Amino acid sequence: NWKNLAYNESPEKEKAKSAFPGHRIVHLDLKGAPPKVSYYKEFFPFIKILGATGVLIEYEDMFPYSIDVSANNAYTNRDIKEILKYASESGLEVIPLIQTFGHLEFVLKLDKFKNLREVFKYPQAICPSNNETYNVLISMIDDIVQAHEGIRYLHIGCDEVFQLGECRSCREKIMLNDKWNKNKLFLDHLSTVARYVKDHYPGVTPLIWDDKLRTLTVSELDEWRLGELVEPVVWKYTADVELELPPNMWSTYSVVFPAVWIASSFKGARNPDAVTNQINFYYENHKSWMKLVAKYSDKITFRGVITTGWQRFDHFSILCELLPVSIPSLAVNLLYLSTELQNIFDISIEAQGACKCNFNPVQASHSINYEGQCSFPGSRVFQAVNRLPHLIYALQRVKDMSSFRGWFSPYNLKHAFSSPVYVEDATNNLLQLEGELINLEKEIKEALLAVYDKSTAAEWIATNIEPTKEELRKAIEGRVSILTVHTWPKRPLSDK
Numbered sequence: 001n002w003k004n005l006a007y008n009e010s011p012e013k014e015k016a017k018s019a020f021p022g023h024r025i026v027h028l029d030l031k032g033a034p035p036k037v038s039y040y041k042e043f044f045p046f047i048k049i050l051g052a053t054g055v056l057i058e059y060e061d062m063f064p065y066s067i068d069v070s071a072n073n074a075y076t077n078r079d080i081k082e083i084l085k086y087a088s089e090s091g092l093e094v095i096p097l098i099q100t101f102g103h104l105e106f107v108l109k110l111d112k113f114k115n116l117r118e119v120f121k122y123p124q125a126i127c128p129s130n131n132e133t134y135n136v137l138i139s140m141i142d143d144i145v146q147a148h149e150g151i152r153y154l155h156i157g158c159d160e161v162f163q164l165g166e167c168r169s170c171r172e173k174i175m176l177n178d179k180w181n182k183n184k185l186f187l188d189h190l191s192t193v194a195r196y197v198k199d200h201y202p203g204v205t206p207l208i209w210d211d212k213l214r215t216l217t218v219s220e221l222d223e224w225r226l227g228e229l230v231e232p233v234v235w236k237y238t239a240d241v242e243l244e245l246p247p248n249m250w251s252t253y254s255v256v257f258p259a260v261w262i263a264s265s266f267k268g269a270r271n272p273d274a275v276t277n278q279i280n281f282y283y284e285n286h287k288s289w290m291k292l293v294a295k296y297s298d299k300i301t302f303r304g305v306i307t308t309g310w311q312r313f314d315h316f317s318i319l320c321e322l323l324p325v326s327i328p329s330l331a332v333n334l335l336y337l338s339t340e341l342q343n344i345f346d347i348s349i350e351a352q353g354a355c356k357c358n359f360n361p362v363q364a365s366h367s368i369n370y371e372g373q374c375s376f377p378g379s380r381v382f383q384a385v386n387r388l389p390h391l392i393y394a395l396q397r398v399k400d401m402s403s404f405r406g407w408f409s410p411y412n413l414k415h416a417f418s419s420p421v422y423v424e425d426a427t428n429n430l431l432q433l434e435g436e437l438i439n440l441e442k443e444i445k446e447a448l449l450a451v452y453d454k455s456t457a458a459e460w461i462a463t464n465i466e467p468t469k470e471e472l473r474k475a476i477e478g479r480v481s482i483l484t485v486h487t488w489p490k491r492p493l494s495d496k
Contacts, residue, residue, distance in 0.1 A: 020290065020337045023261075023304025025054045025095060026330065029268065029311040030062040031106075032071060033319060033456040037079050042377040044090040050331055050354060051338020054093030056155060056306050057083075060315065061106035065143050067136065069107045073453055080147050095207070096144045099157035100137050100193045101126060101186075105315035107136065118163040118170065124314075125161050128189035129169035138196060145201050152205065156193055159209030159235070161186065186212050187224040194229040206230045207261060214249045218256055227256045233306060235263035239284040242292050250296050259303040264289050266333045267326035268310025272317050275464055276386055277326040279362050283344055286333045307333055318463045324378025324451055325385050328361035331376075355379070380447035384440065391437055392468060398429055413478040415493045416485050427479040434472045441465050 026047050035043070044055070061071040064080070075083070087094050107113050108123035116133055118125040126133050145154060165174055165182040174180045194206040210232035213221065221227065232253065238244055253260050264286045267277055286307070293302050309326060312319060331351040332344075341347045348362035355361060356379075359372035364386070374382060398404055407422035441461060448457035 019339055020305055022302055023053050024051055024337050025056050025304055025306040026052045027056040027306050027308040029058045029309055031060045031312045031315055033311055033452060034062045034075060035451055037082050039451050040083050040086045044086050044092055046377050048090045048092060050334040052334055054095060055087060056095045056097055058097040065140055067139050073455055094148060095153045095155055096148050097155035098140055098144050101158045101189060102161035119166050122163055125163040127167050128185060129173045137193060153207050154197055154204050155207040157209060158190055159211050161212060191224045191229055198229060207233050210234045214246050218252050221256045231259050231261060231303060232257060233261040233263050237265040237269035237285050239288055241288045254299045259301040261304045261306060262289055262302060263306040263308050265308045266330045267321040272313040272320055274320045276389060277321050277329045279329045279332050282329050283332055286336050305337060319460055324381035327376050328355050331355050378451050381451060384444045384447045387440055395433055401426055416481050417488055417493060418482050420483055423479060423482050430472060430476050437469055
């Protein structure tokens with residue numbers, strides 16, 4: 001019960017929570033599916049009111065780079081200027097993100113840049129020992145920084161470098177440098193990229209995802225003077241972040257870095273194929289982070305919190321938890337970060353008002369079926385997409401019926417051999433479900449096209465609706481095939 005879940009927090013026994021005092025940044029992951037520029041005009045003022053102070057824009061292949069790596073539906077330079085104008089009008093700081101080590105699939109997948117892969121069959125991590133690597137990275141960094149005049153921070157990625165020190169050039173580099181290992185290879189590349197940013201853009205501080213630094217010692221980090229070059233962003237999206245981070249990490253970071261950022265999540269951190277958003281999952285993550293911040297704030301300066309909103313788990317994976325579907329989650333968690341509210345029930349009431357919903361969004365996220373209206377940027381997508389699980393559940397209930405399992409199996413369908421009375425019982429609702437799905441597909445497509453381009457809408461529908469539609473089509477054909485038979489052969493049945 002969601003109310004029990006809310007009240008089990010026992011707010012009267014908890015220490016009063018204050019608003020997080022640093023930057024409150026909303027991460028926008030644009031991989032292969034950019035919102036229309038007009039969407040930002042509504043979205044930016046909305047998140048500003050909820051307490052956001054800035055946005056971290058991870059363009060990936062959606063930026064108009066000067067080298068040929070941009071997607072065919074990437075933003076133009078004019079689009080970028082318009083997006084930045086809308087952010088400025090809402091008083092939001094913009095922090096661009098450009099990956100510079102791992103997660104460079106959008107570059108390394110291309111034939112022109114395949115030679116830069118650390119491991120040829122995996123287009124993920126770039127080789128730090130290839131001279132051409134730096135030309136490519138510097139070109140993209142220059143493009144990004146020059147398009148974002150006046151920025152104070154540039155996020156240079158560096159998370160999940162899954163292939164490191166494996167190619168021949170990297171192994172030779174490690175052997176030729178006394179006492180080198182894969183960690184030093186990583187630090188050498190990171191410091192080279194960060195120093196380029198610091199030297200060429202003196203007012204810009206590089207941020208990095210911290211996962212490759214967590215087990216390193218103070219002396220290892222100081223050897224490369226990382227404390228002067230970067231500010232780490234500690235990311236973890238679970239309900240108990242402290243439990244899953246190395247216990248010595250915080251003392252190391254407190255010595256090496258003048259300031260640290262943290263990264264929570266409001267979407268895209270559960271399952272790579274998630275369609276709807278479970279608000280409480282993400283709220284528990286934010287709550288855990290604030291508990292940790294309170295514990296270590298006397299030792300560490302927490303510069304900001306980035307609430308991440310992943311659109312895909314990586315460049316090749318499917319879309320998950322679309323941004324409009326996750327707006328109520330973003331509202332709940334921004335309100336938690338920016339106010340003294342600490343109980344999910346109280347916060348959900350505020351979020352309901354902010355999202356102009358005639359139902360409680362937290363309660364709805366725990367229900368398989370609900371009806372209600374909201375009015376926030378992209379709310380039509382939220383409402384339509386949240387009806388899809390109900391339809392899929394209704395189909396599953398049909399498939400769980402004994403008449404379906406016993407008389408409408410693949411074997412029955414293959415031989416058109418079954419009892420009509422049970423087949424009718426098993427499949428009477430299929431035509432209705434197909435009609436409802438076709439109508440919902442139309443509604444979802446119209447809602448998506450108000451926020452995204454045609455390719456994004458087509459991809460989402462192909463991923464999340466077409467398989468169920470095809471399953472229904474085949475089942476209805478099978479029903480017809482069986483019910484047109486009026487005599488049946490003796491056993492054993494011959495293979496067709």
